Amino acid sequence: MSDAAADPGVEPAAARRGSRAVLAALIPFLAPYRLRVALAAVALIVAAAATLAIPLAFRQLIDVAFSGALVSDEAVDAAFLALFGVAVVLALGTALRYYCVSWLGERVSTDLRRAVYRQVLRQDPRFFETLRAGEVLSRLTTDTTLIQTLVGTSVSLGLRNLLLFVGGLAMLVVTSPRLSSIIVGLLALVVLPILLFGRRVRRLSRDSQDRIADTSALAGETLNAMQIVQAYAREDFETRRFADANERAFASAIRRVRARSLLTALAIVLVFGAIVFVLWLGAQAVLEGRMTTGLLMQFIMYAVFVGGAAGAIAEVYGDVQRAVGATERLLELLQARPAIVAPANPRALLRDHRAAAIEFDDVVFSYPSRPGERALDSVSLRVATGETVALVGPSGAGKTTMFQLLLRFYDPQSGAIRFDGIDLRDLDPADLRGSIGLVSQDSVVFSADAMENIRYGRLDASDDEVIAAARAARVDEFVARLPQGWRTFLGERGLRLSGGQRQRIAIARALLRNPPLLLLDEATSALDAESERAVQDALEEAMHGRTTLVIAHRLATVVDADRIVVLDRGRIVETGSHDTLAAAGGLYSRLAAMQFDVR
Numbered sequence: 001m002s003d004a005a006a007d008p009g010v011e012p013a014a015a016r017r018g019s020r021a022v023l024a025a026l027i028p029f030l031a032p033y034r035l036r037v038a039l040a041a042v043a044l045i046v047a048a049a050a051t052l053a054i055p056l057a058f059r060q061l062i063d064v065a066f067s068g069a070l071v072s073d074e075a076v077d078a079a080f081l082a083l084f085g086v087a088v089v090l091a092l093g094t095a096l097r098y099y100c101v102s103w104l105g106e107r108v109s110t111d112l113r114r115a116v117y118r119q120v121l122r123q124d125p126r127f128f129e130t131l132r133a134g135e136v137l138s139r140l141t142t143d144t145t146l147i148q149t150l151v152g153t154s155v156s157l158g159l160r161n162l163l164l165f166v167g168g169l170a171m172l173v174v175t176s177p178r179l180s181s182i183i184v185g186l187l188a189l190v191v192l193p194i195l196l197f198g199r200r201v202r203r204l205s206r207d208s209q210d211r212i213a214d215t216s217a218l219a220g221e222t223l224n225a226m227q228i229v230q231a232y233a234r235e236d237f238e239t240r241r242f243a244d245a246n247e248r249a250f251a252s253a254i255r256r257v258r259a260r261s262l263l264t265a266l267a268i269v270l271v272f273g274a275i276v277f278v279l280w281l282g283a284q285a286v287l288e289g290r291m292t293t294g295l296l297m298q299f300i301m302y303a304v305f306v307g308g309a310a311g312a313i314a315e316v317y318g319d320v321q322r323a324v325g326a327t328e329r330l331l332e333l334l335q336a337r338p339a340i341v342a343p344a345n346p347r348a349l350l351r352d353h354r355a356a357a358i359e360f361d362d363v364v365f366s367y368p369s370r371p372g373e374r375a376l377d378s379v380s381l382r383v384a385t386g387e388t389v390a391l392v393g394p395s396g397a398g399k400t401t402m403f404q405l406l407l408r409f410y411d412p413q414s415g416a417i418r419f420d421g422i423d424l425r426d427l428d429p430a431d432l433r434g435s436i437g438l439v440s441q442d443s444v445v446f447s448a449d450a451m452e453n454i455r456y457g458r459l460d461a462s463d464d465e466v467i468a469a470a471r472a473a474r475v476d477e478f479v480a481r482l483p484q485g486w487r488t489f490l491g492e493r494g495l496r497l498s499g500g501q502r503q504r505i506a507i508a509r510a511l512l513r514n515p516p517l518l519l520l521d522e523a524t525s526a527l528d529a530e531s532e533r534a535v536q537d538a539l540e541e542a543m544h545g546r547t548t549l550v551i552a553h554r555l556a557t558v559v560d561a562d563r564i565v566v567l568d569r570g571r572i573v574e575t576g577s578h579d580t581l582a583a584a585g586g587l588y589s590r591l592a593a594m595q596f597d598v599r
Helices: 019-024 027-065 073-121 125-130 133-175 177-223 226-231 235-287 293-334 399-406 429-433 450-455 463-472 499-513 529-543 578-584 587-598
Strands: 358-365 376-383 388-392 414-419 436-439 517-521 547-551 563-568 571-576
Touching: 019 293, 027 073, 027 133, 027 293, 073 133, 073 293, 133 177, 133 293, 177 235, 177 293, 235 293, 358 399, 376 399, 376 414, 376 571, 388 399, 399 414, 399 517, 399 547, 436 499, 450 463, 450 499, 463 499, 563 578, 563 587, 571 578, 571 587, 578 587
Parallel strands: 388 547, 388 563, 436 517, 517 547
Antiparallel strands: 358 376, 358 414, 563 571
């Protein structure tokens, strides 16, 4: 089972639905293009009708033109021209059907990818704790490709063959009621095992997609950690891990292919067996003079249509079952509901002030993955407008948790957090986060140039504003040395930059945002001494008059903070200035003694 299926944020109900109910979820994606669907349906019906008319033309040719009776040349020519005309209609109908359904397949898969990606981006962190990025990428690519094949090919072929099957059966009844009744009775007996076997194909198809997703997730995880892999010389180990996952995916795919092959063989043998038996009866009727040769030829052609359509439907049924598995996996993402949502009537924040007041009021919080462990335990803290407060303490003390709650990635189990006196739960998360600038310890640089990476902080910023923020963060110093300057592609995850350069990009991005609340999580941790001093000067200028919370392990960077808050095991244990806390003999004093003694 995939990771997502076990995640409480992903809706598993789709896995328990029938095929029709699952595929019905695709109707909203087809609805905007109903006119093109109608055109495809008309073309489909025309092409099927033309196909069903061919045996009638052949009967006329055999019974009239080649019966040995005196027939005019004009009658023969007319019969052949009529047959050619049917072929032209068939060709045009088939071409139009192919174009329309192929367009629909591409359009629906594009819309579906966009909808799924949009939904995934709105999930809270709990969603991503159990669902790997590679799993999401597999669903966005492999699964939507299957649905594209379903909408753009399989459904059309299935409906075409269904029309041929039904129409062929009807014409068989018209041609010979006695023989056709035998065929219908025999076909009814063979449909049940085909349907039962199709359910197994569906289960195996979903399992195959899950194994492919596991392989993609493993590859993505490894490729994103190539330096560690190579530093520990684990290339062979990771190759074996991927090979094992790949073999599991192959084995699962072979089980699916084997089941689908058996399904197709079963359908063809049973259907054609029934048809051959009935045709033998028809041959006996011709020999006894109870049926003409042309009528038997017509019956044979319709029987071939019915048999061929049944075989094609069985094959398409396998495609449909495979697509049902893919649709289920996508529906799990589409139906995932984040725990953090905007209220029905959110309150608005002021946009014309430079600083914000922050308050933690008796906040208790445990991470969903560790419900029995309190990350914050009855934390109360008030940060005045324009104040700079440093959060220090050992790892796991709750510093980063406070940032995550401020950004409303989670809600506390009890207590309240207020931004300018408004409970965060009364705000739209997007509105709240638009008022916060974050510089994290792990600087994120996107696959774009330096200008666009900084503009990510405020998309409507002009080039001059971007460059001004970059100068404040000392980004211009190294950008000038890049091959194309500001337009130099920085590589995936900024691999062409050093750690300190990536950190300065992130700082410039936050400065460009110009938010009333600035969150700095070890913002200068990756800088050398010279760059740290330069960036620290820029940060102090940006922090002036602005509310700032700073997480710091290097206490030298926060000695000038207005207030230092010391956390330990989720509780605030000390508060004060650097000098006061250093002389108090508590946790801060011990941390300061270790760090400054080293210096």
